[in-house]
Amino acid sequence: MPTDTARPATTTPRLFIVVLALSVAAALVPTIWPTADLALAALFTGTPPLIDSKEWWWVLGINLYVPALFRVGLALCFVAWLVVTFGKGWKAWRLPLAFVVVAGIMGPGVVVNAVFKEHWQRARPYQVEHFGGEQQFTRATLITDQCNNNCSFVSGHVACGFFFATLLLVHRRRQKTWALVGTGAGLVIGFARMSDVAHWFSDVLWAYPITLITSWLVWQGLVHAYRWRDVHTSSART
Template sequence: MTDDSTQADGRHRMAGRRGALTWAVGLAALTAGLLWVFARWPELDLAATAAFFTPGQGFAWARVPQLVEMRQDIWDIALVPLAVALVAGLAGLVLRRGRVMGVATRLWGFVVLLYLLGPGLLVNALLKAHWGRARPETVAEFGGSARFTPPHLPADQCLSNCSFVSGEAAAVAALAISVHLVLRDALPDERAVRRIIDLCLAFLVVAGAGLRVAFGRHFLSDVTLAAVLTALVAAILWAILRPAGQGGHGGARRR
C-alpha cells in the first residue's frame, strides 16, 4: 500500500477502536441496567415464563415437534460461523494470506475468539457452571422443587449446566454478530443484501432466545443478558484486535 493508504488505514483503525470502546461502555451500562431491572422487578422473569406454562400440563411448546426441530436447527446454524472461521483462519495462517474467501484473516480469527471467549468461556465455563440459578422448569412456581432466584445473585439451586445465562442465546448472538461483520467485510457495497440478511439474523436471535423461554429452559433475563454479554465481549475484542479491511468503515484493502 502507498503511504497515503497506510495512513488512511491507520486512521480508520483508530476510529474503529474508539467506536468499539464506545459500544463496550454502552453495553456494560446496559448489562448493569438490565441486572437492576430484573433485580427490582423479578416478577418480569416469572411472568414471561408463566405465559408458556399451564398448571398440570407444563410447557406445551416444548412438546411441539416442529418447534423442537426448529430449536435444534437454530442451534446447529449458530455453530456454522465457528466451524467456517476455524478452517478459513487456519488456511490464512498456513498460506500467509491476508484474506481468505474474500474476508480478512484477522476477522476470521476474531470470530473464533468471540465464540471461545463469549459462549465458551464467559457463558458456559464461568456463569452457567458456577452461578447456580435453577431453570424455570425446576422451580416451585412451575412445578419443580428448586427456589427461584433473581439473576444478579449467585445461588445454590443448581449444580451444573444451570439457567444463568443461556448458552444457546449467546451462541445465536455470536452467529448474528459474526455473519454481520463478515458480510460487511466481504460485501461492502451490497447494503440492501446485507440489510435483508441482518433481518434474518435478528429473527434467529429472537426465535432462538424465545424458544428457550417458551420451553421452560431459561428465564427472560437469562436469554437477554446472554445476548448483551456476548455483544460486550465482541466490542472489547474489536477494540483490541481491530480486524483489517472492514469495508463498512472504508478500510483500505491490500491488492
C-alpha cells in the same frame, strides 16, 4: 466482510454502544422486577399452557440443534482462517475470521457456559417450586446454590444468536443489518428456550450484553495484535 488488517478500525461503532446500552437497560427490567420472570415463565407451563409452543417444529429444531450448528460454523471459519492466513490470497479476511472464531469460543462458549452457567447456579424454571420442581426461584444476577451444573443464567443457545450482532464490529458497512439479525436471532431462540421451560426471560436478555462485551474485548485484542504483527513484519522487511 473483509477488513483491512493493516489498518483495522479501532474506534467502537456508535451503533454498538447504543445496542449495548439498550440491552443492559432491557435486562435490568426483569432483574429489578423478578415477578416478570415468573409471570412470563408461567405462560409456557400448566395443562395446557397458555402458549403451547414446546412441540412446534422450529422450536424443537432450535432447542436441539443451535449449539451444534454454531460449533460447526466456528469450525468452518477456523478452517477458512487457516487458508487465508497461510495462503496467498484473501488476506483481508484474516481479522474477521479470527474474530468470529475467538469471540465465538470466548463468548457463547467460555464466558457464558463455563463462567456464568456453572458458577451462578440459578435454577431453571422447570426446577423451581412454582412450576413443580424443588428448588427456589432467585432473581437474575444473584449467585446462588439452587443448581449443580448446566444452570439457567445465562442462556448459551441465546448467546449464539445474539453473537451475530457483534459482527458489526468487523463489517462496518452492514452494521445495522448485523444488529437486526443478531437481535432477531437471539429473541427467536430465546422464545424457543422459554417454550421449553428451560430459561427465564432475564436469562435471555442478559445473554445479550454479556456476549457483546466479551466480543468487544476479543475484537480489541485482535486489532492490536494484528497491528503489532504487521508493524513488526514491515520493519523486518526494511
